[in-house]
Amino acid sequence: xxxxxxxxxxxxxxxxxxxxxxxxxxxxxxxxxxxxxxxxxxxxxxxxxxxxxxxxxxxxxxxxxxxxxxxxxxxxxxxxxxxxxxxxxxxxxxxxxxxxxxxxxxxxxxxxxxxxxxxxxxx
Numbered sequence: 001x002x003x004x005x006x007x008x009x010x011x012x013x014x015x016x017x018x019x020x021x022x023x024x025x026x027x028x029x030x031x032x033x034x035x036x037x038x039x040x041x042x043x044x045x046x047x048x049x050x051x052x053x054x055x056x057x058x059x060x061x062x063x064x065x066x067x068x069x070x071x072x073x074x075x076x077x078x079x080x081x082x083x084x085x086x087x088x089x090x091x092x093x094x095x096x097x098x099x100x101x102x103x104x105x106x107x108x109x110x111x112x113x114x115x116x117x118x119x120x121x122x123x
Contacts, residue, residue, distance in 0.1 A: 001120060001121045005081075005114055008110065008113065008114040009068060009114055012088060012111055012114060013061075013069075014062075015110075016062035016065070017058075019055065020055045023055030024056065025055075027048050027052065027055075028048060038099075038100070065084045067080060069081075075122075078121075081114075082119065086111075088107060088108070089111040092104055093108045095107060
């Protein structure tokens, strides 16, 4: 179960690195495709700086999850993973409520599943 939880943590970290890239460097191209219909095309230019800021936060989430995989002490690794998975889940739940249900399923649900697996693997 520990290997499965680590694989899921790595996948969630990769997802957030992808979000970082999209929001910080490809907002007006890839972001426009990803959020098609969610906001008018003419708003992607004016919201570029705001999106980049959001991307930076996603990068911090990814960094924390990657850090949790590199920590040698199992207790510390577990605690750091639980903290950052909780942050991802909270952000995904909030996004699911405010931005659209898809955010819950793409971000919060994988983090919640991983959280439970990490929790159980440590008990």
